[in-house]
Amino acid sequence: MGIFSFLKRKKSAPEADASQHTNQLPASASDDNSDESSASATPQPASDDRQLAAEQTASLEKRLTKTRSRFRDTFLDFFLGNKPIDDDLLEELEGQLITADVGVDATQRIMDALNNRVSRSEVNDSDALREALTQELLDIILPSEAPLEIPDSDSPFVILVVGVNGSGKTTTIGKLAKQLTEGGKSVMLAAGDTFRAAAVEQLQTWGERNQVPVVSQGSGADSASVIFDALQSAKARNIDVLIADTAGRLHTQSGLMDELKKVKRVLGKIDTAAPHETLLVLDGGTGQNALNQAEQFNEAMGLSGVVITKLDGTAKGGVLFALAQKLPVPIRFIGVGETVDDLQVFQAQPFVDALLKVDAS
Amino acid sequence: MFDSLSERLGRTIKNLSGQGRLTEQNVKDTLREVRMALLEADVALPVVKQFVESVREKALGQEVLGSLSPGQAFIKVVNDELVAVMGETNSELNLAATPPAVILMAGLQGAGKTTTVAKLARMLKERHRKKVMVVSADVYRPAAIKQLNTLADDIGVTFFASSVDDKPVDIANAAMAEAKSTFMDVLIVDTAGRLAIDEDMMAEISQLHSAIKPAETLFVVDSMTGQDAANTAKAFDEALPLTGVVLTKTDGDARGGAALSVRMITGKPIKFIGSGEKSDALEPFHPDRVASRILGMGDVVSLVEEVQAKVDHNKAERLAKKMQKGKAFDLADLRDQLEQMVNMGGMSALVDKLPGGGALPPGFKAGAGDVETRRMIALVNSMTPQERKYPAVLKGSRKKRVAAGAGLQVQDVNRLLKQHAQMSKMMKKMSKGGMAKMMKSMQGKLPPGMGL
Numbered sequence: 150m151g152i153f154s155f156l157k158r159k160k161s162a163p164e165a166d167a168s169q170h171t172n173q174l175p176a177s178a179s180d181d182n183s184d185e186s187s188a189s190a191t192p193q194p195a196s197d198d199r200q201l202a203a204e205q206t207a208s209l210e211k212r213l214t215k216t217r218s219r220f221r222d223t224f225l226d227f228f229l230g231n232k233p234i235d236d237d238l239l240e241e242l243e244g245q246l247i248t249a250d251v252g253v254d255a256t257q258r259i260m261d262a263l264n265n266r267v268s269r270s271e272v273n274d275s276d277a278l279r280e281a282l283t284q285e286l287l288d289i290i291l292p293s294e295a296p297l298e299i300p301d302s303d304s305p306f307v308i309l310v311v312g313v314n315g316s317g318k319t320t321t322i323g324k325l326a327k328q329l330t331e332g333g334k335s336v337m338l339a340a341g342d343t344f345r346a347a348a349v350e351q352l353q354t355w356g357e358r359n360q361v362p363v364v365s366q367g368s369g370a371d372s373a374s375v376i377f378d379a380l381q382s383a384k385a386r387n388i389d390v391l392i393a394d395t396a397g398r399l400h401t402q403s404g405l406m407d408e409l410k411k412v413k414r415v416l417g418k419i420d421t422a423a424p425h426e427t428l429l430v431l432d433g434g435t436g437q438n439a440l441n442q443a444e445q446f447n448e449a450m451g452l453s454g455v456v457i458t459k460l461d462g463t464a465k466g467g468v469l470f471a472l473a474q475k476l477p478v479p480i481r482f483i484g485v486g487e488t489v490d491d492l493q494v495f496q497a498q499p500f501v502d503a504l505l506k507v508d509a510s
Numbered sequence: 511m512f513d514s515l516s517e518r519l520g521r522t523i524k525n526l527s528g529q530g531r532l533t534e535q536n537v538k539d540t541l542r543e544v545r546m547a548l549l550e551a552d553v554a555l556p557v558v559k560q561f562v563e564s565v566r567e568k569a570l571g572q573e574v575l576g577s578l579s580p581g582q583a584f585i586k587v588v589n590d591e592l593v594a595v596m597g598e599t600n601s602e603l604n605l606a607a608t609p610p611a612v613i614l615m616a617g618l619q620g621a622g623k624t625t626t627v628a629k630l631a632r633m634l635k636e637r638h639r640k641k642v643m644v645v646s647a648d649v650y651r652p653a654a655i656k657q658l659n660t661l662a663d664d665i666g667v668t669f670f671a672s673s674v675d676d677k678p679v680d681i682a683n684a685a686m687a688e689a690k691s692t693f694m695d696v697l698i699v700d701t702a703g704r705l706a707i708d709e710d711m712m713a714e715i716s717q718l719h720s721a722i723k724p725a726e727t728l729f730v731v732d733s734m735t736g737q738d739a740a741n742t743a744k745a746f747d748e749a750l751p752l753t754g755v756v757l758t759k760t761d762g763d764a765r766g767g768a769a770l771s772v773r774m775i776t777g778k779p780i781k782f783i784g785s786g787e788k789s790d791a792l793e794p795f796h797p798d799r800v801a802s803r804i805l806g807m808g809d810v811v812s813l814v815e816e817v818q819a820k821v822d823h824n825k826a827e828r829l830a831k832k833m834q835k836g837k838a839f840d841l842a843d844l845r846d847q848l849e850q851m852v853n854m855g856g857m858s859a860l861v862d863k864l865p866g867g868g869a870l871p872p873g874f875k876a877g878a879g880d881v882e883t884r885r886m887i888a889l890v891n892s893m894t895p896q897e898r899k900y901p902a903v904l905k906g907s908r909k910k911r912v913a914a915g916a917g918l919q920v921q922d923v924n925r926l927l928k929q930h931a932q933m934s935k936m937m938k939k940m941s942k943g944g945m946a947k948m949m950k951s952m953q954g955k956l957p958p959g960m961g962l
Binding site: 244247248249250252253313314315316317320323344345346347348350351353354355368399400401402432434435436437438439441442459461467468 | 546549550551552554555618619620621622625651652653654656657658659660661664705707732734735736737738739742759761762763764765767768787
């Protein structure tokens with residue numbers, strides 16, 4: 150994050166009090182004035198979400214502040230003030246995009262668009278360049294903004310969670326379960342990771358914390374069978390949402406990918422629509438390999454959504470742009486921290502805003 | 511999606527054909543391609559810049575400009591430089607401390623620390639005959655301690671039970687005392703995953719480090735990590751005196767540019783790579799192999815080694831002699847070839863190691879004829895020796911019998927015969943001295959060190 154912070158210095162004063170405001174959550178509704186740039190730039194999907202959006206931006210910003218300051222130290226010296234646009238500035242910007250894991254292809258596209266605008270003299274100074282960049286970035290990820298909606302229905306809504314090893318599947322499930330429970334849904338978890346040592350216990354701990362039932366069969370069991378049982382049980386107990394964990398697997402291992410297909414097949418025997426949501430969990434620190442992962446999981450499973458975790462560490466998430474450009478799968482959530490509330494519904498505008506803002510300190 | 515560097519350079523150099531050699535200006539374009547290839551492989555930008563600069567110096571003025579195939583020579587410079595930078599094949603752990611020698615693991619969440627602890631413990635136990643104790647100081651993630659406990663039981667090393675209510679430093683100290691009194695050779699301390707920017711957690715681990723004074727402090731990094739690998743490695747290196755790096759999840763198709771970033775930024779040797787889910791999948795690090803992987807050139811060295819280790823040389827020699835004498839390549843020979851391929855893990859394992867092979871979809875690799883190969887072997891097996899020697903005798907009823915014997919269709923027999931016919935044609939050409947011609951036509955398509 151903060152990758153573009155060097156471009157922006159003038160606006161830091163108003164933002165300083167924006168972040169102070171939002172530290173006290175009840176007061177955040179009064180942010181409207183400081184938030185005007187984002188609110189007026191694009192129409193909000195629903196005005197109810199507005200306060201939520203403001204809170205989320207604030208939270209995102211807070212998370213990302215640490216890394217942002219690091220970049221600022223490095224680049225601010227070069228770009229003090231309102232600089233005219235020259236090749237150096239553009240090259241520096243390109244470098245920053247690359248460093249944020251945006252990827253060569255997506256960076257190329259963004260830079261081409263910016264170069265076009267510059268050559269048509271639509272963009273004359275670094276502030277305007279920043280505006281143009283915001284627009285470009287939004288254009289790329291706006292189509293990926295589509296929050297997960299769980300319709301009311303008689304049969305359980307099944308969420309199947311897949312991903313490579315260590316991407317944060319189980320943790321995401323724990324957080325998601327908590328949020329759904331708080332939202333008034335009854336939730337059940339299926340311990341489908343029967344391979345990794347103590348994965349079942351890990352999920353059970355999350356179940357205990359949230360007082361959510363966990364269906365498991367101990368390790369070494371057939372994952373598809375565990376999840377099948379869980380769906381049957383969820384159906385019998387009239388559960389709203391069943392979240393199924395699976396073992397982490399590298400997308401290159403076709404045998405393990407077949408195992409996932411089996412899970413899907415077996416679920417279809419109980420409810421032809423299940424799984425209603427197949428979520429891919431991606432580590433936000435992953436580089437361009439994230440694209441391979443998404444493509445191959447999508448090919449095998451037909452993904453309906455993506456969760457990007459650990460964005461607080463790298464605080465970049467440039468891979469989102471690379472992904473959004475490559476694959477038309479909605480980004481459902483982003484994980485920006487360790488606490489349960491740090492799993493946030495993905496919204497393009499606040500995300501880009503947080504990405505491009507400079508902190509005041 | 512990922513063009514290998516060879517392909518990229520190939521294109522650039524094609525544009526120059528007619529000029530026959532690289533000029534200084536063209537070197538600039540070529541270096542841009544190198545830069546792109548490295549960035550696509552997730553090498554961190556500052557590292558790329560530094561690296562490209564040193565390649566520029568080496569490439570200019572060297573024999574690259576005058577070389578007949580400047581593209582190949584150029585790739586060689588890049589490859590050599592990569593190997594040099596990642597150098598030091600120091601895969602040994604330095605455990606020359608008063609026992610118990612302590613190994614401390616550090617890294618981000620989900621990098622693979624706990625799995626690596628188990629793999630290391632198993633390696634030390636089995637290959638180095640050490641008495642190993644493992645302990646988990648991860649009091650944060652649910653069931654992390656249980657995970658290590660299970661793994662320790664699986665591989666048969668001592669597990670020091672810890673509780674989530676204790677402080678990590680206390681756990682480590684208690685484990686240290688226990689290891690001493692039970693005369694352990696090695697104590698491996700697993701830690702919680704932490705972000706480099708989390709000051710409290712970084713303070714915790716450096717406190718842990720000064721409490722137990724580890725002989726080895728290993729930084730575990732996921733080979734799929736992106737640009738941030740550089741920052742993370744730097745932050746960890748500043749907080750802890752790292753002694754080495756473990757690169758995990760290399761069995762995926764990530765190009766592993768993180769290896770180069772971490773190596774160049776910390777200067778610490780990469781000691782091991784994790785290459786699978788099983789507890790024995792920990793290998794010593796070979797810089798040359800990772801170098802060609804980063805460049806998308808495939809792991810040809812490993813492939814050659816594997817071929818050397820697994821191919822039956824007697825059979826190969828016999829076949830070569832037979833060909834030289836101008837004898838026909840019969841179905842039995844074909845079967846031998848196919849069997850050797852299966853021995854080497856089948857087509858998919860081979861394709862994996864070939865240049866550009868990593869980028870192929872898994873479905874292709876799985877379907878790249880492993881099943882087909884076994885079927886062909888089965889078909890040959892259900893023939894009589896005479897049929898193998900003189901495939902021409904295979905007519906309708908014989909084909910039916912062979913197909914039934916292998917549980918296949920007559921069409922499959924026909925396909926086999928067709929393939930055999932093509933191969934024997936090629937063999938004939940080769941035995942007539944067409945080999946050199948063939949290799950010549952392939953030159954430029956092969957990575958350096960493989961062609962002529």
